[in-house]
Amino acid sequence: MRNLKIDGKRLWDDIHETGTIGGTAKGGVRRLTLSDEDRRVRDWFKAQCEALGCSVTVDAVGNMFALRPGKNPNLPPIAMGSHLDTQPSGGKFDGVLGVLAGLEALRTLHDNGVETEAPFLLVNWTNEEGSRFTPAVMGSGAFAGALKVEDVHAKADRDGVTFAQAIDAIGYRGAAPVGGRKLSAYFELHIEQGPFLEAEGKTIGVVTHVQGMRWFNGVCTGVDGHAGATPMFKRADALLSVARLVDRIDKIARSHGPTAVGTIGELTPAAPSINVVQGEVRFTIDLRDPKDEVLEVMEAEVRAAAAEIAAMNGTSFVIERIWKAAPIPFDADCVAAVREAAAISSHATRDCISGASHDAAYVQSVAPAAMIFIPSADGLSHNELESSSFDDCAAGAQVLLDAALLYDSRLAGR
Ligand code: HGY
Ligand code: MN
Ligand code: MN
16 A cells, blocks of 8 residues: 555645634534535535546435546445534534545545545535434435435424425535445544543544434423412423423433433523413433443433423423434444554554444445544534644544555455
8 A cells, every 4th residue: 555645734724714614703613504604615525526536426415425436437436524514503623524534535646646446435424413404414314224315305493494495595405316325435534522532642543333322302391370470389380390301311321321421402491581480391302322222221211200200390291202323333344444544653542432423323334334533622522612633633634544545455455
């Protein structure tokens, strides 16, 4: 395998250039899926790939595929990718790093006139974050056949705008069919979004699994009341009930050991007012653990806690599960390629189970896949202060390129 070196400065400049598209005052990025900011960064991405001679296709849910031909057109491509959409108060690196590192890998091949055995494919997956339209990893989920295209198109955001309306508004409903596209392998570079690599002084995370996760929409119903005239004994306070459930979910997650997590990320009174006892509150629940059987127990405990709280407070809960993703182990050969690639650059590594969902998890259900992590400063992500270092971004991009080339040389029988 030739000793090809990525250009860390070019990658770093791209990260900061794209960070201005939807950039926030605090140095973060707000680039919701299918927003005008998303359109702008998609246009930028398409132009960069076409400048390299890649052909760019877009499928009916907006997934973007940049293809670089290889020697053997009969081989399914080796893919790299991630996502360009962000959380409402997200950072410059979540998802973006994986797409831009893949772009840097293609540029390095192009600059050195390297012809790979298999074609190489760079992917920008639509709506990985699942913040505007739930669930998360929507584009890769549709690609893997886990979500129906018509269901994706019908999803509506909080303002009632459907996915179909939003994607048409930015002109990214592509003509290509969704899924059914064979891949030889898929590699995704991503920031860890947690504290462990930094705490242990490791540069590269060799991601062996993505943990399981379950999302819920909840509604708690009580009785609207006058904050002044309604005695405490007479109340059916929905906000109090949800507040108690928040505390119980925290306790349930902590009771299942260091890997289980439970979060209420949205809590929306129907008619917020300083002097009204709230009669209806909508909320969301996010439960995760590497073991599905633990998630099963956690879900049952959350439902039991809600029933107990409702009985005590004279309120009622409806909790609907809207997403269930099983824990995913990555392909052993792809993980081995990541491990070997990290060794080429002599990086200290740590095996990781991803706490966050990633497009690679759905891709693994249709093609061999693996992921590479680099450290997140202070373990921060989904936070405007999210950051990773120049050296770690460059290290991750080098490992991404080397892992893909190692896999390519295997396919060539070298
Ligand atoms: O929720 C997640 O783990 C991802 O950031 N969408
Ligand atoms: Mn991400
Ligand atoms: Mn994210």
